[in-house]
Amino acid sequence: GEDVEQSLFLSVREGDSSVINCTYTDSSSTYLYWYKQEPGAGLQLLTYIFSNMDMKQDQRLTVLLNKKDKHLSLRIADTQTGDSAIYFCAITGGGNKLTFGTGTQLKVEL
Amino acid sequence: ETGVTQTPRHLVMGMTNKKSLKCEQHLGHNAMYWYKQSAKKPLELMFVYNFKEQTENNSVPSRFSPECPNSSHLFLHLHTLQPEDSALYLCASSRPESIEQFFGPGTRLTVL
Numbered sequence: 001g002e003d004v005e006q007s008l009f010l011s012v013r014e015g016d017s018s019v020i021n022c023t024y025t026d027s028s029s030t031y032l033y034w035y036k037q038e039p040g041a042g043l044q045l046l047t048y049i050f051s052n053m054d055m056k057q058d059q060r061l062t063v064l065l066n067k068k069d070k071h072l073s074l075r076i077a078d079t080q081t082g083d084s085a086i087y088f089c090a091i092t093g094g095g096n097k098l099t100f101g102t103g104t105q106l107k108v109e110l
Numbered sequence: 111e112t113g114v115t116q117t118p119r120h121l122v123m124g125m126t127n128k129k130s131l132k133c134e135q136h137l138g139h140n141a142m143y144w145y146k147q148s149a150k151k152p153l154e155l156m157f158v159y160n161f162k163e164q165t166e167n168n169s170v171p172s173r174f175s176p177e178c179p180n181s182s183h184l185f186l187h188l189h190t191l192q193p194e195d196s197a198l199y200l201c202a203s204s205r206p207e208s209i210e211q212f213f214g215p216g217t218r219l220t221v222l
Binding site (some may be wrong): 088097 | 145
């Protein structure tokens with residue numbers, strides 16, 4: 001089956017850029033997502049990228065997709081303390097079945 | 111307010127108890143999902159319902175029994191659970207075939 005991997009932790013200083021990485025095994029993935037989970041809350045869709053795109057930018061967020069290496073990244077520019085959360089990478093090959101990674105805990109330090 | 115609510119938010123139960131988790135969505139969606147979130151593990155899809163019909167059972171033990179009486183409500187009935195079932199159980203909903211799922215805040219379950 002599909003496998004999605006992420007590192008568990010990332011710590012950055014406020015104002016720096018954060019880069020959260022994700023690798024996956026299913027090359028037929030159609031959509032690739034980044035979800036954010038704040039403490040005590042469910043997951044919230046941050047952004048997504050279609051598999052025929054290499055990059056998508058949305059304000060402070062930049063998503064990069066390297067299909068050859070099956071690598072997805074999320075860059076958060078000017079990281080703020082409010083960005084502290086768990087970030088989940090997820091993929092789907094179609095339909096409504098998502099495969100998630102373990103999540104990366106982002107800690108933003110002052 | 112995400113439009114997806116879950117009750118209770120926290121639940122502690124013994125291994126011989128029977129309890130139920132409830133999920134309700136106010137978004138007019140027709141697909142609903144149960145996920146299990148354990149520490150340091152990928153979010154696990156448990157069940158998918160489309161138009162009240164179960165379309166996915168991800169090899170979930172029978173001690174977890176889902177019920178979807180209508181498109182707005184989803185239940186997860188629990189009985190004779192094990193301590194390793196302790197986790198955050200998340201409900202989500204979407205339009206079928208939509209790229210976005212909307213999540214509830216979850217029920218934190220502890221099995222003693």
